[in-house]
Amino acid sequence: MITNTVRGLRVRRLADKSKGTRIKLTDPHSGETHLMNPANSKVESWPDMGWIIESDAHKFTNIPVRTVREWVKKGFAVLKGERLIHAPGGSVEDPWKATHTFVNADAIVLKCVDGEVTYKVIHQPGKYDLNIDLTGTPKGNVRSGRFDVSEKHQTLDAIQKGAKSRVDWFFGCELESDTRPQMKV
Numbered sequence: 227m228i229t230n231t232v233r234g235l236r237v238r239r240l241a242d243k244s245k246g247t248r249i250k251l252t253d254p255h256s257g258e259t260h261l262m263n264p265a266n267s268k269v270e271s272w273p274d275m276g277w278i279i280e281s282d283a284h285k286f287t288n289i290p291v292r293t294v295r296e297w298v299k300k301g302f303a304v305l306k307g308e309r310l311i312h313a314p315g316g317s318v319e320d321p322w323k324a325t326h327t328f329v330n331a332d333a334i335v336l337k338c339v340d341g342e343v344t345y346k347v348i349h350q351p352g353k354y355d356l357n358i359d360l361t362g363t364p365k366g367n368v369r370s371g372r373f374d375v376s377e378k379h380q381t382l383d384a385i386q387k388g389a390k391s392r393v394d395w396f397f398g399c400e401l402e403s404d405t406r407p408q409m410k411v
Contacts, residue, residue, distance in 0.1 A: 235287055236280040241272035248272060276339030277302045283343045283404050288396045291351050307332030313353035328352045341406035349398025353391050
């Protein structure tokens with residue numbers, strides 16, 4: 227069982243224990259436990275049966291890029307409208323000497339065993355001007371707590387002119403739909 231906890235979400239992989247067996251082994255040196263498949267004598271976990279969200283799907287959440295990539299690789303998530311965005315990563319004198327590449331998307335669909343949960347992406351991973359907050363408001367103003375869905379605040383001009391910048395490695399998300407039987411939006 228693998229569990230990921232993201233602010234507002236507790237996600238767990240379910241093991242399919244209907245076929246085969248596993249033997250629990252303990253490493254005498256580290257104390258770590260492993261599962262061995264006696265059919266092939268390999269250390270391997272149970273096959274996946276699917277994923278569930280163990281908590282309510284919160285209206286707003288942030289999901290780290292690394293977590294989304296892991297979920298997509300394992301078939302738990304699909305990115306709708308996936309695209310690559312490039313930003314300068316070099317010095318003020320030569321901003322394009324290095325390049326940051328970010329995956330952006332319109333939505334993240336989580337494929338659970340009991341239905342699908344779709345989050346609309348309202349804040350993209352990217353490089354941002356430090357003088358602009360996550361709502362697109364200049365610093366010093368009160369934040370509304372919502373993210374700006376547009377990419378206009380990934381301000382290339384300001385960054386190229388030497389403005390201080392930050393890199394956001396997360397998707398800011400708003401719940402769009404939840405088809406699981408116990409949850410309705």
